[in-house]
Amino acid sequence: MxxxxxxxxxxxxxxxxxxxxxxxxxxxxxxxxxxxxxxxxxxxxxxxxxxxxxxxxxxxxxxxxxxxxxxxxxxxxxxxxxxxxxxxxxxxxxxSKSKVDDLKGKYHPKTHGLASGIDEIEDKKENEKSN
The missing domain is CATH 1.10.287 (Helix Hairpins)
Known part of the structure; x- marks a missing residue:
């Protein structure tokens, strides 16, 4: 067996x-x-x-x-x-047939640190205030 x-x-x-x-x-x-x-x-x-x-x-x-x-x-x-x-x-x-790049824009280009959703919102608010 x-x-x-x-x-x-x-x-x-x-x-x-x-x-x-x-x-x-x-x-x-x-x-x-x-x-x-x-x-x-x-x-x-x-x-x-x-x-x-x-x-x-x-x-x-x-x-x-x-x-x-x-x-x-x-x-x-x-x-x-x-x-x-x-x-x-x-x-x-x-x-080429990949539909979505989920990581695009999530990482800092120099440090390669991953940004959470909260960090992205705060960064957008800071950019809007400075403009």
Whole structure:
């Protein structure tokens, strides 16, 4: 019974990693590539590690697998976010068919600090008073 579970989880993990590779090739811009590869590869690696833990069936390996999965789940989205943010500030263009740039005008051009909605309203009021 365990063999079938291991086979299923390993195959599903390999499929997700394959989908991440295909998404890396097929997606039109950097931001979509980051999104696809982070989600699919994280899930694929997690499934492969779970199948390895079931196969070896030792507490030491299982605890390491859980630690690795936790580490990957915590760091992959943060890394992808930081790469995307650095790319945005470097001027990497969005895909031409992207309808909305939600970040346009939200960041200070020099400090790259994010302005909340309140800051934007206060800045507009100050600009209106000075004009």
């Amino acid at each position: 365990n063999e079938y579970l291991i086979l299923f989880l390993s195959s599903l993990g390999a499929l997700f990693i394959l989908l991440a590779a295909v998404g890396l090739i097929r997606m039109p811009d950097l931001y979509l590539r980051i999104s696809v590869t982070t989600k699919a590869a994280t899930l694929g690696i997690g499934l492969l590690l779970i199948s390895a833990a079931i196969y070896f069936n030792e507490i030491g390996i299982t605890s390491r697998v859980l630690a690795i999965i936790t580490f990957i789940l915590l760091t992959a989205p943060v890394g992808a976010h930081m790469i995307g943010r650095a790319s945005y500030f470097s001027g990497v263009k969005l895909w």
